[in-house]
Amino acid sequence: MTGKRDYYETLGVSRSAVENDIKASYRKLAMKYHPDKNPGNKEAEEKFKEASEAYEVLRDPQKRAIYDQYGHQGLEGSGFTGHTGFEDIFSSFGDIFEDFFGFNTGKRTSSRGRSQKGADLRTDIRLSFMQAAFGVETTLDVEKQDICPKCKGSACEPGTHPEACRHCGGSGQMSRTQGFFTVRTTCPHCRGNGQSIPHPCLNCRGAGKVRISKKVSVKIPAGVDNGSRLRLTNEGEAGIYGGPPGDLYVFIHVEPHEFFQRNNxxxxxxxxxxxxxAALGDKIIIPTLTGERELEIPKGAQPGDVLRFDGEGIPSLKDGLRGHQLIHLDIRTPANLNKKQEELLREFAKIEEGKFSNMFKKIFKGGTVKAAR
Incomplete structure (x- = not known):
């Protein structure tokens, strides 16, 4: 498996892509390279298999975590070998192909009446440099679809019940034979649910879900960085037919600081x-993330020297240990001297006179450097 393409590259998604992005990208590729649309095309067949294998890994949180950390070799070590043929692919993704193309391999009944996880949601928040460094608790306003409180998701008026669709007999599908496949199209009357709602809920108009605005509390851990992503389990949209809710992904954007910069x-x-x-040394007070602290400048400090405060950096997300504060010295030469300052510097220059010329004489003992011929 080590010779295979990167799965994210295969599907054309970023490594931070959420479940819906991955599914949408696979849908485009599957529709483009599906064998029914490309009969006898070996190249399309391979691309279809390649996209299906990438989707199988990236849609599964456990397999995706292994792949993100260890790559193809990690999956191989965990026993994953990919799909062996179309039957394997259709068996794994029968519900996907029903959604995408309106048919399956004939081995499944309607999948639309089965419970499905709700859609994942994304929200972006901005944090100050200090909030990211030390963590913060905040509240998000999330707009989403939630279970109707009146019908509890049944889509029926309280006291009434759904009935089996008389057009498809409750299967949710209409069947016909096409080539090698038994083509099953979604019943247009019940929309694949297999049921009809004679008395729809008046609150949600038979949808089973309503749009709500919910306040969600989130604790941002100390040490998050620009681009960090948090997942709030079950805070996405409501599931379908009793399925679990989706997740809410929080993307972090950190504002720059006027004094500090960050490196890990x-x-x-x-x-x-x-x-x-710089010449005589000094003690000065400078800011740190936790307050002011005395910095001792050594005698003879040079431009570019870096001093360090241990443990005054940002906590690590892994173990909570804090990094260091690195202080770069910016030595300033005075631009405007008064008469007294100039006289003192000239006296100092006389003392230092000849010091650097003697140093160069030692370096170039043989005289001036001659140009090479």
Missing amino acids: TDVICQIPISFVQ
């Missing part, structure tokens, strides 16, 4: 100091 769990800052402080 380390924070970086730049401190301006005078050339006198």
